[in-house]
Amino acid sequence: MTDLSAEKRFSDIEHNLDAIREKIFKAATDAGRNPDEVRLMAVTKTVEPIFINHALKNGISLIGENKVQEFLSKKPYLDLEGCEAHLIGHLQTNKVKQIVSEVSMIESLDSLKLAREISKRSTEKGLVTPCLVEVNIGMEESKTGLELSALEELLCAVAELEGIRVEGLMTIPPICDDEKELNKYFSQMHKIFVDIKDKKLDNINMNVLSMGMSSDFEAAVRNGSTLVRVGSSIFGPRIY
Numbered sequence: 001m002t003d004l005s006a007e008k009r010f011s012d013i014e015h016n017l018d019a020i021r022e023k024i025f026k027a028a029t030d031a032g033r034n035p036d037e038v039r040l041m042a043v044t045k046t047v048e049p050i051f052i053n054h055a056l057k058n059g060i061s062l063i064g065e066n067k068v069q070e071f072l073s074k075k076p077y078l079d080l081e082g083c084e085a086h087l088i089g090h091l092q093t094n095k096v097k098q099i100v101s102e103v104s105m106i107e108s109l110d111s112l113k114l115a116r117e118i119s120k121r122s123t124e125k126g127l128v129t130p131c132l133v134e135v136n137i138g139m140e141e142s143k144t145g146l147e148l149s150a151l152e153e154l155l156c157a158v159a160e161l162e163g164i165r166v167e168g169l170m171t172i173p174p175i176c177d178d179e180k181e182l183n184k185y186f187s188q189m190h191k192i193f194v195d196i197k198d199k200k201l202d203n204i205n206m207n208v209l210s211m212g213m214s215s216d217f218e219a220a221v222r223n224g225s226t227l228v229r230v231g232s233s234i235f236g237p238r239i240y
């Protein structure tokens with residue numbers, strides 16, 4: 001497998017990681033933020049373990065996978081020592097049992113039904129599963145994520161459950177070319193994040209604001225993101 005094309009992809013990954021880190025540093029400092037407040041997640045869906053391991057060797061300490069099955073089948077081949085994995089894709093309640101304890105965070109909590117299942121399965125295993133609530137900030141019908149109007153009610157309900165702890169919010173804004181429009185979504189998310197944090201709700205932490213992907217992570221960082229989820233800009237275009 002270490003043929004020439006693999007060697008080329010290895011060096012591309014190294015180069016891409018350097019470039020992304022530099023961009024995060026610049027976006028953060030331009031916005032008057034401490035760049036250390038922003039974590040870089042490598043999104044590894046469809047990526048083969050050999051390339052994921054190369055990113056891990058080059059300083060990546062957080063990966064994100066979308067699908068329970070894909071992650072569990074790749075996991076035995078990953079050098080995850082010192083690395084965290086988050087589930088970032090939509091999670092069906094019938095998959096919760098398999099993923100709890102396998103990831104250190106579920107970023108796609110979007111219903112009370114799902115929260116109850118995470119709570120139940122985590123409690124059975126004597127665990128507390130950290131979660132982010134995924135907010136559908138663009139109110140797109142096609143998208144997963146919770147409507148903004150339902151956020152506070154969900155938080156209050158989840159706060160009562162054992163075995164689950166909210167650590168912050170995640171969002172995927174609508175696809176838009178317009179930088180102003182994008183900034184509007186990101187700054188709105190940041191404002192919600194800060195507002196909830198200020199309310200100091202019992203059992204609800206607001207430590208993580210997960211927003212920004214390959215096409216928009218710099219704008220997200222300028223608007224207060226603490227975790228950017230970058231896939232194709234690290235590993236190249238995905239081949240399904």
Ligand SMILES: *Cc1c(COP(=O)(O)O)cnc(C)c1O
Pocket residue numbers: 043045066088089172213214215229230231232233
């Ligand atoms: C695929 C994915 C990403 C990364 O997307 P890129 O555009 O490849 O950086 C980030 N977040 C979620 C939830 C994803 O599904």
